[in-house]
Amino acid sequence: MIDLIALGVKEIFQPYPLILLFLGTVAGIVVGCIPGFTITMGVALTLPLTFGMTSIQGLSVMLGVLVGGLAGGQISGILLGIPGTPSSVATVFDGHPMAKRGEPGTALCLGIWASFFGGLISAFILMFFTPPLANIALKFGPWEFFSLVAFGLTIIASLSGKSLLKGIIAGLLGLISTLFGTDPMTGVLRFDFGLHGLSGGFSFLPVLIGLFAFSQLMSNLERREGAGTVLIEGANLGFSSLKTVKTILRQPFNLVRSSMIGVFIGALPGAGGSISNILSYDQALKGSKHPEKFGTGIPDGIIASEASNNGTGGGELIPTMALGIPGSAVSAIMMGALILHGIQPGPLLIVEFPDLVYGVFVAFFLAHFFMLGIQLYGIRLFVRLTRVPLYVLVPAILVFCSVGSYSIHNRFFDIWVLFIFGVLGYLMKKFEFPLAPVILGVILGPIAETNFRRALMTSSDYTLFFTRPISLFFLILCFLSLLYPFYQRYREKKRSSNRAKG
Numbered sequence: 001m002i003d004l005i006a007l008g009v010k011e012i013f014q015p016y017p018l019i020l021l022f023l024g025t026v027a028g029i030v031v032g033c034i035p036g037f038t039i040t041m042g043v044a045l046t047l048p049l050t051f052g053m054t055s056i057q058g059l060s061v062m063l064g065v066l067v068g069g070l071a072g073g074q075i076s077g078i079l080l081g082i083p084g085t086p087s088s089v090a091t092v093f094d095g096h097p098m099a100k101r102g103e104p105g106t107a108l109c110l111g112i113w114a115s116f117f118g119g120l121i122s123a124f125i126l127m128f129f130t131p132p133l134a135n136i137a138l139k140f141g142p143w144e145f146f147s148l149v150a151f152g153l154t155i156i157a158s159l160s161g162k163s164l165l166k167g168i169i170a171g172l173l174g175l176i177s178t179l180f181g182t183d184p185m186t187g188v189l190r191f192d193f194g195l196h197g198l199s200g201g202f203s204f205l206p207v208l209i210g211l212f213a214f215s216q217l218m219s220n221l222e223r224r225e226g227a228g229t230v231l232i233e234g235a236n237l238g239f240s241s242l243k244t245v246k247t248i249l250r251q252p253f254n255l256v257r258s259s260m261i262g263v264f265i266g267a268l269p270g271a272g273g274s275i276s277n278i279l280s281y282d283q284a285l286k287g288s289k290h291p292e293k294f295g296t297g298i299p300d301g302i303i304a305s306e307a308s309n310n311g312t313g314g315g316e317l318i319p320t321m322a323l324g325i326p327g328s329a330v331s332a333i334m335m336g337a338l339i340l341h342g343i344q345p346g347p348l349l350i351v352e353f354p355d356l357v358y359g360v361f362v363a364f365f366l367a368h369f370f371m372l373g374i375q376l377y378g379i380r381l382f383v384r385l386t387r388v389p390l391y392v393l394v395p396a397i398l399v400f401c402s403v404g405s406y407s408i409h410n411r412f413f414d415i416w417v418l419f420i421f422g423v424l425g426y427l428m429k430k431f432e433f434p435l436a437p438v439i440l441g442v443i444l445g446p447i448a449e450t451n452f453r454r455a456l457m458t459s460s461d462y463t464l465f466f467t468r469p470i471s472l473f474f475l476i477l478c479f480l481s482l483l484y485p486f487y488q489r490y491r492e493k494k495r496s497s498n499r500a501k502g
Helices: 002-012 015-033 039-052 055-080 086-100 104-138 142-153 164-177 196-200 204-223 241-249 252-267 273-286 299-323 329-340 354-387 390-409 413-430 436-458 469-501
Strands: none
Touching (some): 002 055, 002 354, 015 039, 015 055, 015 354, 039 055, 039 329, 055 086, 055 104, 055 299, 055 329, 055 354, 086 204, 086 299, 086 436, 104 241, 104 252, 104 299, 104 354, 142 436, 142 469, 196 413, 204 390, 204 413, 204 436, 241 252, 241 299, 252 273, 252 299, 273 299, 273 436, 299 329, 299 354, 390 413
C-alpha cells in the first residue's frame, strides 16, 4: 500500500499537476460560493481544457474544482444565508445565525477547518479502504436506496422547529413539487396542465435558490430602514484558527461521525452531498446534549455539515476508481475525461493504472491543503461582503441567481420558478414555516419514487423491503428516528419541570 501511495506522490508532485490542482481549487471556491453555479457545471467547463493535458493533469484540475466547490458553498451560506451549493444547505442553519450575531469570521473559520478535517478523513478512507467499501456499495439495490431515503425523510421531524405540524406541511409541499413534469420511469407527462414550462417540472436548483436566496433578500430588505444599510451590522472580522481547531477537536465524535456519513453517502451512486450534509446535521442534533441551541448559531451544526460534505467528495471517488461506476455527476465527467485519454474505467483500473489511481487519491488529499490556505487567507476579504450596501448587494445576487437558474437547462421558465418559490419562501418565513423540510422533500422525493417503483418492477414482493438485511436496518433506523424527536421533547419538558420544582 505504501508503495502505491508513493507512486501517486510521484505523479502529483510535479510542477504542472501541482499548479493545475491549485488553480482548480481557486476556481472551485469561486464556483461554489456563487448561488446557482454548481460544482458539476464548474467541472464540466474544465473538461474541454483537459484535451491537451495528460490524464493526471486533467483530473488534478477537476479534483481541485470538486474540493474547492464543496468547501466554497459555505461562504455565501454563512454570510448571506444563501447556500452556494446544495451540499451547504445545512451549514446555513447555524452558520448564518452566527454571522448575524457579529461573528462571520469565526463561522467561516469553523466551516473551513471542518471541511479540511472531513476531507482528510475521507482521503484516508479513500486510500486504504476503497475496494471493500466499493463492494458494500454494490449490494445496494432499489430496496436499500428507498429505505435509506425513507430514513432521510424522517429528518423532517427534527428540522420542524417548534411546530411538528408546520414541518410536515413544509415537507409535503416539497414532495408534491417533485410530481410535476415527466414521469421518471415511463416518460409520460403528468400535472403539466397544458403549460409547456411545466413539462420539465420544477428543477431542484431554482427551487433551492428561490427558497433561500430570493426569500432571504426580501427579508433583508424588509428588516432594513434604507437600502444603503449593510447586511450585518458590527461584523467582527477577527478569528483565531487555533481556537477554532480546539473547538472542533473537542467534538471528535461529531467530526468523525459526520465525515463517515459523508463518505458512506458519497459511495452510494446518485446520493451525494445534498443528502449527507442534512443527514449529518440531523445526527449531530439528535446526539447533542443541548439540541435546543441548534439553529441559533452554535459550532456543532457547522462542523457536522461541512465535515460531511467534504467527506462526500472522497466517497464519490470510491465506486468511480474501484468499479468504474460514477458516484455522482462530477465523477461521471471525470470518467469521461479518462475515456477521452484512452483509459477505460472499471474494476481493472487500479490493477492496470495504479500510478494514475493513487495519483488521484494523493491529489484529492493535497487539494484540501490548498483549499485551507486559500480560504483562510481570503476570510477577511469574504467578510467584507457583509459591509456592501444592500442597494449594491441585492441586485448583484439576483443577477447571479437568475443566470445560474437559467443556465442549468437554458429554460426561461426556471427564472419564474426562482421567483415563485422565492415568494413562497418569504411567506413561509413570515408565518414561521421551516424551509429545510421543503428542500429535503425536493431532494429526496424523486429518489424515493424512482427506487420504490424500480423495486416493484423488479419484484412485486413487498416483503423484500423487510427481508433484505440492509433495507431492514434502515427501516429500523427510520422508525427510531421518528420516535426520537418525541423522546427529546419529553426529556426537555421533564427537565423544565425539574427546574421549576428546584
